[in-house]
Every structure is written in C-alpha cells, then in structure tokens.
Amino acid sequence: MSEDTLILVLAIDRGAGPEPLTRHRTKAAVPFGGKYRVIDFTLANCLHSGLRQVLVLTQYKSHSLHKHLRDGWSIFNPELGEFITPVPPQMRQTQEWYAGPFDAIRQNRYLIERNRARRVLVVDGGSVYRMDYAELVRAHDETGARVTMAVRAVRGLGSSTQVGVTLDERDRVAGILPPREEKRERDVESAAEDEEHFEAMGVYLFDKAFLMAELDRIECGSIPDRDLALDIVAPLAAEQSVFGYRFGQARGRVTPDGYWCDLSTLDAYYQANMQLLRAEPPLDLYQADWNILTYQGQYPPARTVPGAVTGNEGVFVNSMLAAGTVISGGGVNHSILYPRVQVGDGAIVEASILFDGVRVGEGAHLNRCIVEKDVVIPPREQIGFDARLDRERFTLSEDGIVVVSRGAWE
Structure with missing residues (x-):
C-alpha cells in the first residue's frame, strides 16, 4: 500500500x-x-x-x-x-x-x-x-x-x-x-x-x-x-x-x-x-x-526548586511541563510550559501557554496568556487582568486571551 x-x-x-x-x-x-x-x-x-x-x-x-x-x-x-x-x-x-x-x-x-x-x-x-x-x-x-x-x-x-x-x-x-x-x-x-x-x-x-x-x-x-x-x-x-x-x-x-x-x-x-x-x-x-513523534532538544529534566529569596517551594498543579523547565519558587496552575521555560521566585502562571525559552520574572503574574518563544516577562509584570491595558500592549482574542509576542517591551 x-x-x-x-x-x-x-x-x-x-x-x-x-x-x-x-x-x-x-x-x-x-x-x-x-x-x-x-x-x-x-x-x-x-x-x-x-x-x-x-x-x-x-x-x-x-x-x-x-x-x-x-x-x-x-x-x-x-x-x-x-x-x-x-x-x-x-x-x-x-x-x-x-x-x-x-x-x-x-x-x-x-x-x-x-x-x-x-x-x-x-x-x-x-x-x-x-x-x-x-x-x-x-x-x-x-x-x-x-x-x-x-x-x-x-x-x-x-x-x-x-x-x-x-x-x-x-x-x-x-x-x-x-x-x-x-x-x-x-x-x-x-x-x-x-x-x-x-x-x-x-x-x-x-x-x-x-x-x-x-x-x-x-x-x-x-x-x-x-x-x-x-x-x-x-x-x-x-x-x-x-x-x-x-x-x-x-x-x-x-x-x-x-x-x-x-x-x-x-x-x-x-x-x-x-x-x-x-x-x-x-x-x-x-x-x-x-504515539506522536516530534523533535525534542536534549534538555535536562524539568524540576521545581525553592526560591532564592523567599524560600518558597516551586509548585505546579494540573499542568504540562516539558524538559528543561525550572520553577524556582513560583507557582504554575492549569498551564502548558514548553521546553526551557523558567518561572521566577513568587511568579504565578495560571491558565496560560508559554512557548520554548520563556522566562517569567520574579513576582510576575500571568493569567490566560499565550507567550511567544524566548519572551522575557519583566519582574512584577501583571498580564491578563486589565483588558484595556492589555489591548494597548498586546493582542487580545475575542474571548480575552492575551498573546504576548516578541519585542513587546522594546
């Protein structure tokens, strides 16, 4: 055949x-x-x-x-x-x-x-x-x-x-x-x-x-x-x-x-x-x-570690974490994290999709976001909570999903 x-x-x-x-x-x-x-x-x-x-x-x-x-x-x-x-x-x-x-x-x-x-x-x-x-x-x-x-x-x-x-x-x-x-x-x-x-x-x-x-x-x-x-x-x-x-x-x-x-x-x-x-x-x-085949880089295992400043444990709940991801004292809930994502101390990621290489700064909070590859979220940034402000800076879908593209802070 x-x-x-x-x-x-x-x-x-x-x-x-x-x-x-x-x-x-x-x-x-x-x-x-x-x-x-x-x-x-x-x-x-x-x-x-x-x-x-x-x-x-x-x-x-x-x-x-x-x-x-x-x-x-x-x-x-x-x-x-x-x-x-x-x-x-x-x-x-x-x-x-x-x-x-x-x-x-x-x-x-x-x-x-x-x-x-x-x-x-x-x-x-x-x-x-x-x-x-x-x-x-x-x-x-x-x-x-x-x-x-x-x-x-x-x-x-x-x-x-x-x-x-x-x-x-x-x-x-x-x-x-x-x-x-x-x-x-x-x-x-x-x-x-x-x-x-x-x-x-x-x-x-x-x-x-x-x-x-x-x-x-x-x-x-x-x-x-x-x-x-x-x-x-x-x-x-x-x-x-x-x-x-x-x-x-x-x-x-x-x-x-x-x-x-x-x-x-x-x-x-x-x-x-x-x-x-x-x-x-x-x-x-x-x-x-x-099984669905794909390409995967030879990255180390995903892990959670305590935050360097707060000492809080890194946690994730009902989420997918790909290889190379490190949650350092942050929290991830109902989200999908691609390879090499880093979530900083005190940062919260909820109902979001983070592409390869995304870094979430300390104390940042993301809700219902899609973040493009290699984007760096500044510390204490709040995204997904104020639709008017988000629309000025990013792309919003009809249902209010925020897409953070490369160069958003340039």
Whole structure:
C-alpha cells in the first residue's frame, strides 16, 4: 500500500486565523500540546498508516517548518523508497508562488507523474487529529471511487467555518456547501440540536490517473482555488464517483475519539490546548501504538526548586511541563510550559501557554496568556487582568486571551 500511495501534505496556509502565532512561522509549524508542532499529527498518521512517501508542500515563512522536518522527521529510509521531503515552489513553468491548494498540486505535477503510486492522498498539515489513512485507502478501493474525502459527523448546526457535506445512503457525496450557506440552509430547516450532518476534514484521496486528467482539464487560474472541497471536489460530485469516508468509525487502529480541530482562531487554538489538561482529554495523546513523534532538544529534566529569596517551594498543579523547565519558587496552575521555560521566585502562571525559552520574572503574574518563544516577562509584570491595558500592549482574542509576542517591551 505504501508504494501505491503518494501523500501531499499542504503546508502553504498563512494561518491568518491564529495570528500572531503565525507571524514568524507557517500554521503547520505552530507549537501544540507542550512539545509538538501541528504538522506532527498529520505526519504521525502517515507513519502509523504505513504510508511513507510524503511530500510536504511549503511556502509561507517555511524555515521553522523545514528545520523541524529535518530535526524531527529524518526517520524514513530512502533505500526502501521512503521519504518526507519539503517542496517549496519550484517555478518550473512560471515564476509564481503557489496560488492555492490545486495550483500547488499542479506545480508539482512532475513529482506525481514520475512516482509509481496509483493514488494521491492530499491532506492539510494545519489540523490536529489522528486517523488511520490505511483504512481510508481500503474504503476507496472497495467503493471504486475516483475521489474519496474524509468527513466528520457533527450535531445540530455544527461549525460555521467548515465546508458542509451531504452523503446519500451509500455514502456517495451528494452535495458540498460553503460554510455560511450550509449553516444558513440548516437554520432555515430548523435543524434539531441532535441532528447529525457532515463537514469536510481536508483529507482527499484521488486516483492518480483521474487527478492527472483534472489537471489537464482545469486551466490554470480558471477557478478561485481557495479550498479543494469547494473548487475541485464539489463540481465532480454531481458527475463523478465521489465518496465520503466517515471519520471515527470502528475500522482502523486509532482509538475512535473522533477528535479533530483546525485551529482556525486564537481561541480555538487556546481551547484545544487547555482541553489536554482535562482528567479525560478529548484527544488521547497516550495511545501506546499511535504515539506522536516530534523533535525534542536534549534538555535536562524539568524540576521545581525553592526560591532564592523567599524560600518558597516551586509548585505546579494540573499542568504540562516539558524538559528543561525550572520553577524556582513560583507557582504554575492549569498551564502548558514548553521546553526551557523558567518561572521566577513568587511568579504565578495560571491558565496560560508559554512557548520554548520563556522566562517569567520574579513576582510576575500571568493569567490566560499565550507567550511567544524566548519572551522575557519583566519582574512584577501583571498580564491578563486589565483588558484595556492589555489591548494597548498586546493582542487580545475575542474571548480575552492575551498573546504576548516578541519585542513587546522594546
């Protein structure tokens, strides 16, 4: 199956939703869950599904992502035909960057053509979920579909940001609607709160020959090219064999927790991380046969020590602490600390996410914050308590989450 399926991971999204976290990196490279990057979940799906021919199409501020792929994902054996290869725009025919997802596929046509695979799996590298792609491939072969798209069931009106998908009794795709139209239609129909419908997940499996024919048929620049479901798959649904694959079913080796998040806003990103701190989190990171790989520096163990001045013990409650973190007489509650974070004497960190290398000064107090990599919080600084003052200095989400970016005190 691995030799028969080529995977294209789309990592070209600027990630305007979770801005300013994407100010210095592409969305796929945004940190997640205390030690990972967002793209690690998609690549782990490829690894555990036995699909190991992976091209990662990159574009926007891709250095951080390329470095992560080199350091954390140089694990496949090229002698066995395995690879994870970043592919920025090659400009073989024009001097243009990737104009959209379909154009990214078009610009790498030569890589698809020279590969012996007979299927092409196109996935979004900016979403967090676990999925056995091998079962998707089997379902695709069983139905004889030319295109299979993964869909997830939602209840009631569902999301207002995702593409809606209608399936018939055979799970053939009968229709695809833009997010606002799909929501409006369901509003008009007064859909019951517990009524099930489907949304696209950004996972598409194409027969290679069919995809090549579509590249020939659809002229460059003739479609909006913003979303594969709307611009490519929707017109095919009425005339071609397009099937939906239901996410979270019993088939496959992943615990069917049904978790999926596209991190479309700062608040969605914050909530997705905070949910990992629940006693029973919606995303199970601890399934032994589906571990999420990543790059980790060789840092010493995390530790707590008494403060040098107060003598208070460093404490943390219901939090994630990565390697190299030191809490020196401070307190951390319901928070996620990435590697090499330092919390000073008397400092308090509550309901916050601190990226790699953050230092919190003595007596500082953070509440509901996301702090960027290597930021130094001055001693006795108060953040997350006065929305007006915080808005003048930092970025505030709709729900009042404070994002402290680099250079905030320059």
